Amino acid sequence: MSNNILAIKNLTVSFDGFKALNNLNFTLETGELRVIIGPNGAGKTTFLDIITGKVKPTQGQVRFKGRNLRSFSEHQISRMGIGRKFQTPRVYLKLTPRENLELSCNRNKGVFSTFLGNPDPSERRTIAGLLETVGLTVKADIAAGLLSHGEKQRLEIGMLVAQSPDLLLVDEPVAGLTDEETENVGNLLLALAADHSIIVIEHDMEFVRQIARQVTVLHQGSVLCEGTMDEVQNDPKVIEVYLGQPEEQAA
Numbered sequence: 310m311s312n313n314i315l316a317i318k319n320l321t322v323s324f325d326g327f328k329a330l331n332n333l334n335f336t337l338e339t340g341e342l343r344v345i346i347g348p349n350g351a352g353k354t355t356f357l358d359i360i361t362g363k364v365k366p367t368q369g370q371v372r373f374k375g376r377n378l379r380s381f382s383e384h385q386i387s388r389m390g391i392g393r394k395f396q397t398p399r400v401y402l403k404l405t406p407r408e409n410l411e412l413s414c415n416r417n418k419g420v421f422s423t424f425l426g427n428p429d430p431s432e433r434r435t436i437a438g439l440l441e442t443v444g445l446t447v448k449a450d451i452a453a454g455l456l457s458h459g460e461k462q463r464l465e466i467g468m469l470v471a472q473s474p475d476l477l478l479v480d481e482p483v484a485g486l487t488d489e490e491t492e493n494v495g496n497l498l499l500a501l502a503a504d505h506s507i508i509v510i511e512h513d514m515e516f517v518r519q520i521a522r523q524v525t526v527l528h529q530g531s532v533l534c535e536g537t538m539d540e541v542q543n544d545p546k547v548i549e550v551y552l553g554q555p556e557e558q559a560a
Contacts, residue, residue: 314339316372319332321333332531341522341523344511346524352531373389376389398464400468403452406456410436410471414435435471436471442501443466445467459487477501477507477508478508479507481511499520
């Protein structure tokens, strides 16, 4: 039996003749943390869109836990256990981190039913644990709008985890962060990788080196190279199309 939580096979996505993804093949094992890198226009956003159902394949298929996702809506795919974090944090700024997490834990309830009811003890423990995991226990009851950009990023990751997804898709989580905030987000993702399958899209190479176990490089909608960070950085094809020419050839 396959241990792949995600399998993309011979997948092409065309927009008016332009192939955003071109005969792409990709697999992710259950419990794996994978980082996807590539130059602008490589197909990284479309790669996430195709997994979440926002975009449908022109050819090929995406299988999540063995199920072909083509016939399912974005909402249905989310319910299957795929959570996506976008580059810009999507949190409720007027609510506290605790309230944001309460809403995420109660996706089947509305805002009023969530806040008018009393969380049961197990839910309170879950939320307290999430606040600790994302490093926001001290700031649990201030407005989320007062958090730093990095803290908002960590809060949104916590909100995803609160929904108990099997696969986390995280899009450029450290864009615009300080070095300290970047390290904190990296440590959070590494901690979550103990219990989740995670795909991270990122440009910051120092951050990639911090968290990466396996790296996939996309170029022109296809997989150019896969391997450890050292293997990828030393691959001649990657050097040519993404990381820049070696110094001795740059003149």
